[in-house]
Amino acid sequence: MTIDERIARVKELIQKREEIDAELAGRFGLSPRVKKTALCTKCEGEGHNAKTYDAPEPQEPQVISE
Numbered sequence: 001m002t003i004d005e006r007i008a009r010v011k012e013l014i015q016k017r018e019e020i021d022a023e024l025a026g027r028f029g030l031s032p033r034v035k036k037t038a039l040c041t042k043c044e045g046e047g048h049n050a051k052t053y054d055a056p057e058p059q060e061p062q063v064i065s066e
């Protein structure tokens with residue numbers, strides 16, 4: 001197998017994977033454009049990133065009763 005053939009094979013596999021991802025996303029009602037949820041670098045939360053980060057509301061300290 002030549003290098004070109006390997007590259008072609010890899011591209012073929014990636015293409016198939018993207019098609020599968022798109023179908024899976026469709027079945028889950030997600031937009032195929034959203035490939036992966038990026039985690040916020042500040043709090044590692046999903047659905048936003050550091051630029052759109054909103055500080056979570058301060059939680060009241062929990063009183064742990066014995």
Ligand SMILES: [Zn+2]
Pocket residue numbers: 040041042043044045048049050053054
């Ligand atoms: Zn965050």
